[in-house]
Amino acid sequence: MTLKGKRAIVTGSNSGIGLGVAESLAAAGADVVLNSFTDRAEDHELASDLGARHGVTARYIAADMSKGAECRALVEKAGGCDILVNNAGIQFVSPIEEFPVEKWDAILAIDLSSAFHATAAALPGMKERGWGRIVNIASAHGLTASPFKSAYVAAKHGVVGLTKTVALEVAGQGITCNAICPGYVLTPLVEAQIPEQMKVHRMDRETVIREVMLQRQPSRQFATVEQIGGTAVFLCSPAADQITGTTISVDGGWTAL
Ligand code: NAD
Numbered sequence: 183m184t185l186k187g188k189r190a191i192v193t194g195s196n197s198g199i200g201l202g203v204a205e206s207l208a209a210a211g212a213d214v215v216l217n218s219f220t221d222r223a224e225d226h227e228l229a230s231d232l233g234a235r236h237g238v239t240a241r242y243i244a245a246d247m248s249k250g251a252e253c254r255a256l257v258e259k260a261g262g263c264d265i266l267v268n269n270a271g272i273q274f275v276s277p278i279e280e281f282p283v284e285k286w287d288a289i290l291a292i293d294l295s296s297a298f299h300a301t302a303a304a305l306p307g308m309k310e311r312g313w314g315r316i317v318n319i320a321s322a323h324g325l326t327a328s329p330f331k332s333a334y335v336a337a338k339h340g341v342v343g344l345t346k347t348v349a350l351e352v353a354g355q356g357i358t359c360n361a362i363c364p365g366y367v368l369t370p371l372v373e374a375q376i377p378e379q380m381k382v383h384r385m386d387r388e389t390v391i392r393e394v395m396l397q398r399q400p401s402r403q404f405a406t407v408e409q410i411g412g413t414a415v416f417l418c419s420p421a422a423d424q425i426t427g428t429t430i431s432v433d434g435g436w437t438a439l
Pocket of ligand 1: 193195196200219245247269270292293319320321322363366368370
């Protein structure tokens, strides 16, 4: 229970990687705030169930991370945090000429600007307490590109740049900022891409998974939400005190190619 007494906010955490990271942080003893833009009874139940299973305080706070003011209000409503995991993200796949402008704007807002706003709101409290961990969930697409993902690749490269900048601004103050760069993890976000990829590449589901998605991942295996969660817990541990401003790939070798 190395994170006992620490308060964590994980944005976009009622599903997929965010929920997996929240589970791992709670298992390590942290109190957690789950978030998404919905405000359903089941979102709040998800948090109370997670808290009960790990013996920590867990709350759900709704905030639409496409809106800067709501990102900042999330941190305020949580009463600040010691650990901020900027995870909320969406994806859309299309050739750039047909890429809908509203999708471009939404991806930049949710996948990149939300991290800017939440970090700005969380840092004053972290500085006061002399301890903080910011973990940005970027992507292999923060380090490399793929066709048809212009907004996502641009946003995730932006997250890696933001990570380095924040790390430099707070270096030596007990606060670190790093990015985890997952390869493919089979979550609802990835499931949703399969039909679009099938259309763009004119392939069936199994062929898209094998030839398009895992073709880039030399292990030919999806990474798991537990592995991303474990990496986040490591970045919050004393062993990672001097790890800052960098990326950790959890991608089965994708970025080694
Ligand atoms: P997911 O769709 O399962 O989860 C995305 C989360 O973000 C959900 O909880 C969703 O409710 C939330 N969200 C979406 N729009 C929001 C908004 N406007 N306000 C608040 N919350 C919002 O997807 P995932 O695969 O778990 O993705 C999580 C993060 O991991 C994303 O940033 C994604 O880019 C990144 N990532 C995923 C993969 C992968 O293969 N799954 C790989 C690399 C990076």
